[in-house]
Amino acid sequence: MPQVSVTVNGKPQTVQVEGRTLLVELLREKLGLTGTHVGCDTSQCGACVVHVDGRAVKSCTMLALQADGAKVTTIEGLAAADGTLHPMQEMFREHHALQCGFCTPGMVMAAIDLVNTHPEGLTEEQIRHGLEGNLCRCTGYHNIVKAIAAAWPLMHGKSLPAAAE
Amino acid sequence: MAPPFEGIGAAVRRKEDQRFISGRGTYTDDINRPGQLYAFIRRSDRPHAKFPAVDTGAAMELPGVVAIYTAADLANIGGLPCGWQIHNKDGSPMAEPKHPVLAEGVVRHVGDPIAVVIAETRQQAKDAAEKLDIAFTDLPSVATVSDAVKPGAPLVHDSVPGNVCYDWHIGDKAAVDAAFAGAAHRVRLDLTNNRLIPNAMEPRAAIGDYDRATGDYTLYTTSQNPHVIRLLMGAFVLSLPEHKLRVVAPDVGGGFGSKIYHYAEEAIVTWAAGKLARPVKWTAERNESFMSDAHGRDHVSTAELALDKDGKFLALRVHTLANMGAYLSTFSTAVPTYLYATLLAGVYTTPVIYAEVKAMFTNTVPVDAYRGAGRPEATFLLERLVEVAARDTGMDRVELRRRNLIPRNAFPYQTPVALQYDSGDYQATLDTALKHADWAGFEARRQAAAAKGKLRGIGLSTYLEACGIAPSAVVGSLGARAALYEVANVRVHPTGSVSVFTGTHSHGQGHETTFAQLVSDQLGVPLASVDVVHGDTAKIPFGMGTYGSRSLAVGGSAMVKAMDKIIAKGKKIAAHLMEADVHDIEFKDGKFTVAGTDKSKTIGEIALTAYVPHNYPIEELEPGLEETAFYDPKNFTFPGGCHVCEVEIDRDTGVVRVVNFTAVDDVGRVINPMIVEGQVQGGVAQGIGQALLENAAYDADGNLLSGSFMDYTMPRADDLPNFHVATENTMCTHNPLGVKGCGEVGAIGSPPAVINAVVDALRDYGVRQIDMPATAAKIWAIINAGPHHRKPAE
Numbered sequence: 039m040p041q042v043s044v045t046v047n048g049k050p051q052t053v054q055v056e057g058r059t060l061l062v063e064l065l066r067e068k069l070g071l072t073g074t075h076v077g078c079d080t081s082q083c084g085a086c087v088v089h090v091d092g093r094a095v096k097s098c099t100m101l102a103l104q105a106d107g108a109k110v111t112t113i114e115g116l117a118a119a120d121g122t123l124h125p126m127q128e129m130f131r132e133h134h135a136l137q138c139g140f141c142t143p144g145m146v147m148a149a150i151d152l153v154n155t156h157p158e159g160l161t162e163e164q165i166r167h168g169l170e171g172n173l174c175r176c177t178g179y180h181n182i183v184k185a186i187a188a189a190w191p192l193m194h195g196k197s198l199p200a201a202a203e
Numbered sequence: 204m205a206p207p208f209e210g211i212g213a214a215v216r217r218k219e220d221q222r223f224i225s226g227r228g229t230y231t232d233d234i235n236r237p238g239q240l241y242a243f244i245r246r247s248d249r250p251h252a253k254f255p256a257v258d259t260g261a262a263m264e265l266p267g268v269v270a271i272y273t274a275a276d277l278a279n280i281g282g283l284p285c286g287w288q289i290h291n292k293d294g295s296p297m298a299e300p301k302h303p304v305l306a307e308g309v310v311r312h313v314g315d316p317i318a319v320v321i322a323e324t325r326q327q328a329k330d331a332a333e334k335l336d337i338a339f340t341d342l343p344s345v346a347t348v349s350d351a352v353k354p355g356a357p358l359v360h361d362s363v364p365g366n367v368c369y370d371w372h373i374g375d376k377a378a379v380d381a382a383f384a385g386a387a388h389r390v391r392l393d394l395t396n397n398r399l400i401p402n403a404m405e406p407r408a409a410i411g412d413y414d415r416a417t418g419d420y421t422l423y424t425t426s427q428n429p430h431v432i433r434l435l436m437g438a439f440v441l442s443l444p445e446h447k448l449r450v451v452a453p454d455v456g457g458g459f460g461s462k463i464y465h466y467a468e469e470a471i472v473t474w475a476a477g478k479l480a481r482p483v484k485w486t487a488e489r490n491e492s493f494m495s496d497a498h499g500r501d502h503v504s505t506a507e508l509a510l511d512k513d514g515k516f517l518a519l520r521v522h523t524l525a526n527m528g529a530y531l532s533t534f535s536t537a538v539p540t541y542l543y544a545t546l547l548a549g550v551y552t553t554p555v556i557y558a559e560v561k562a563m564f565t566n567t568v569p570v571d572a573y574r575g576a577g578r579p580e581a582t583f584l585l586e587r588l589v590e591v592a593a594r595d596t597g598m599d600r601v602e603l604r605r606r607n608l609i610p611r612n613a614f615p616y617q618t619p620v621a622l623q624y625d626s627g628d629y630q631a632t633l634d635t636a637l638k639h640a641d642w643a644g645f646e647a648r649r650q651a652a653a654a655k656g657k658l659r660g661i662g663l664s665t666y667l668e669a670c671g672i673a674p675s676a677v678v679g680s681l682g683a684r685a686a687l688y689e690v691a692n693v694r695v696h697p698t699g700s701v702s703v704f705t706g707t708h709s710h711g712q713g714h715e716t717t718f719a720q721l722v723s724d725q726l727g728v729p730l731a732s733v734d735v736v737h738g739d740t741a742k743i744p745f746g747m748g749t750y751g752s753r754s755l756a757v758g759g760s761a762m763v764k765a766m767d768k769i770i771a772k773g774k775k776i777a778a779h780l781m782e783a784d785v786h787d788i789e790f791k792d793g794k795f796t797v798a799g800t801d802k803s804k805t806i807g808e809i810a811l812t813a814y815v816p817h818n819y820p821i822e823e824l825e826p827g828l829e830e831t832a833f834y835d836p837k838n839f840t841f842p843g844g845c846h847v848c849e850v851e852i853d854r855d856t857g858v859v860r861v862v863n864f865t866a867v868d869d870v871g872r873v874i875n876p877m878i879v880e881g882q883v884q885g886g887v888a889q890g891i892g893q894a895l896l897e898n899a900a901y902d903a904d905g906n907l908l909s910g911s912f913m914d915y916t917m918p919r920a921d922d923l924p925n926f927h928v929a930t931e932n933t934m935c936t937h938n939p940l941g942v943k944g945c946g947e948v949g950a951i952g953s954p955p956a957v958i959n960a961v962v963d964a965l966r967d968y969g970v971r972q973i974d975m976p977a978t979a980a981k982i983w984a985i986i987n988a989g990p991h992h993r994k995p996a997e
């Protein structure tokens with residue numbers, strides 16, 4: 039069986055996988071990182087989003103072997119070593135942006151990438167558009183949008199520019 | 204500094220979120236048992252076909268395959284039971300054909316399970332299942348109720364003539380016919396309530412485990428009601444007594460009804476685990492969710508309203524065909540009857556109502572309760588009919604509704620269709636909704652939109668919901684085969700922290716917080732000292748689970764009863780310790796005080812005394828501080844309210860955008876307003892989804908066309924607006940908390956508000972009715988159907 043070496047949440051790992059093993063299967067089944075979820079079989083729900091070399095990736099659309107040499111961050115690796123939550127996690131709780139919690143790991147990982155890639159600011163419309171790849175059946179998204187807008191200033195260390203209407 | 208207020212009414216942040224936001228929830232598929240095998244289910248890809256015994260020989264030879272089972276192996280296993288027996292008009296019981304765990308020579312819907320392959324890995328099981336050669340012979344099939352009811356239609360079950368499960372009715376037909384005969388106005392509307400697929404984000408999963416030492420079985424499953432599964436599967440399917448079967452429903456990723464029912468896969472993995480003496484895990488792929496989770500809605504109805512010359516409703520007559528799918532799912536039969544037709548009075552004083560409902564078998568996935576269950580169908584029918592009545596009679600649609608509202612001083616109010624509403628104020632929810640939505644200012648917004656080339660419309664809907672399910676004796680007399688009380692066990696530990704065990708189940712509703720707030724408030728202990736435990740039959744005394752917006756109204760009331768017992772016992776202990784008369788002991792804010800003195804004991808001190816009874820009235824009182832209560836509600840609870848929707852339609856594309864949505868709901872007392880708002884927002888999103896996007900599409904033969912997220916349009920963030928949510932509360936009069944329930948109101952009130960707004964936006968196009976979902980294609984066709992009229996073409 040081929041093997042893959044990845045650094046997951048800061049920890050180097052070398053694992054034997056079948057050629058067809060998906061990154062999400064590697065994380066959930068081989069490494070026991072069950073925070074990353076599987077909600078579909080057509081790459082449409084975003085429950086499986088993790089960061090690969092800093093960018094959001096649907097881990098159900100990537101073979102484990104394709105991640106060879108990459109740095110992967112999952113929801114379990116977001117908080118600081120002392121347990122301090124990432125501001126996005128904190129804002130999800132503060133704004134009641136989760137109910138059953140199943141979409142939440144993917145949603146949080148996708149949201150962090152969205153904020154990171156928009157240092158110039160984010161409008162509500164951009165946030166909603168940016169979440170196109172993530173389904174939530176519980177919240178109606180209202181509070182997720184609020185949480186992301188609230189996390190932006192915390193992540194960029196300045197207040198969110200007023201939306202240019 | 205005073206501690207922050209965490210009791211009833213506080214928007215406390217959720218306790219369960221810590222594990223969910225850090226990826227440490229434990230959902231069923233996250234659990235792995237030592238030595239675990241994997242099951243993959245081979246399902247029918249035909250709507251209706253027969254097949255001979257499956258030859259499993261070749262597949263058994265494939266790598267990793269441990270066992271393959273078909274119906275032939277399950278000879279001693281019962282069918283999946285239906286929990287509610289409906290009777291026909293003539294008093295005879297409904298048709299109840301067997302729902303086998305694995306198909307017995309005939310498949311009746313796409314997704315019907317035929318065989319299970321069990322292997323060392325998930326992939327091996329799947330590979331082998333796909334290799335099974337099944338020699339189908341197709342049979343004639345039928346997908347819609349309209350086709351199934353036709354004379355000579357293909358029969359789904361040979362034993363069920365005409366495909367009719369039951370032909371049921373409620374109300375006074377003669378009185379309704381008489382009222383229609385004398386009415387000044389008669390309005391009629393044909394309408395469908397589109398079939399939906401629940402699509403909780405967590406696919407269903409189940410793990411069966413068997414303990415060779417004790418012979419005990421454990422089932423881990425994605426369920427809203429583990430005790431109900433233990434009862435149904437143990438007693439009816441596998442013949443396992445309760446003490447040998449434990450059912451665990453750990454963190455569950457959304458349910459919306461679809462995880463109430465007892466499914467074949469639960470029985471398969473439990474049985475197979477015993478047979479193989481190894482744990483067996485099954486996890487649905489999303490395509491399996493589409494073809495095996497119970498679907499929702501799917502009604503075809505004719506509705507007629509009789510009005511007098513001033514617009515007072517005189518009578519309502521309804522005829523509905525309800526799709527049951529191929530087999531009866533656990534609660535399917537109750538949905539189009541007691542959860543639907545009994546709701547047809549809505550918030551109105553309509554004096555006589557008659558409804559007849561024919562439930563039909565078709566070659567489709569079984570249909571059962573989905574968020575709202577029957578009540579959205581009733582609300583959609585009624586609020587579309589009232590809207591059309593206003594239009595047909597030329598009356599103002601708000602005024603027409605107002606004229607027929609049940610007045611606030613008319614409670615308790617007996618409807619002509621069995622229910623007695625205990626409280627409500629429908630004028631208040633209507634007024635507040637119109638005010639928050641700026642109904643009066645709409646015309647200016649319409650003109651502004653028109654100037655940009657957009658068609659803007661506004662619509663409203665009132666609704667009434669019956670939930671807090673349910674008084675056991677009442678539902679028993681209506682055909683329910685189970686009781687519907689709820690159970691709570693409150694355990695005050697020796698040092699004063701509290702564990703609460705509830706028979707309800709949380710799969711997104713935030714019970715671990717709301718119930719902790721309730722206990723913290725009543726016992727005066729800090730929120731952090733209260734843990735809520737649910738979802739495990741080995742820990743919880745008993746319970747009926749979570750659905751029908753019942754958890755707080757029924758489960759919370761059970762908790763209050765248990766706490767009352769704790770407090771009563773605590774008073775006796777306190778009286779002994781402080782040498783006072785028990786009648787002089789008062790309990791408040793966690794302290795037992797001798798009235799009129801400063802002598803007091805905290806609940807922690809009382810708990811310690813109860814567990815270390817050195818100085819204790821041991822002759823009269825047992826040690827310990829733990830109480831259990833069963834609470835059976837006296838009536839349903841009756842939330843009600845008004846939703847207002849504003850849409851803009853792009854003339855060129857037909858795309859409908861919801862630009863404003865206002866929901867004002869009466870949910871009774873609110874424990875945590877943040878959670879209530881979240882529940883309403885989520886419900887409204889599903890309602891807008893039903894109205895504009897979602898449709899479980901079958902072709903005429905029963906092939907599922909919308910079998911993935913690529914074909915079934917789930918609401919996404921950019922399909923929805925921000926919601927304006929408010930409450931206007933009257934208290935439930937018959938439960939100790941005054942609570943009514945908030946889980947379903949959003950999905951009940953919203954669909955007709957959306958469609959009423961869409962029809963309003965198309966006022967210049969002569970549209971009277973649009974069936975859900977109002978997709979861009981449908982709207983575009985209406986806009987482009989002919990010359991653009993300035994006035995409706997009548």
Ligand code: FES
Pocket residue numbers: 075076077078079080081082083084085086087096097098099
């Ligand atoms: S699991 Fe749905 S997109 Fe990856």
Ligand code: FES
Pocket residue numbers: 135136137138139140141142173174175176177404456457711
């Ligand atoms: S919180 Fe349940 S799916 Fe998003």
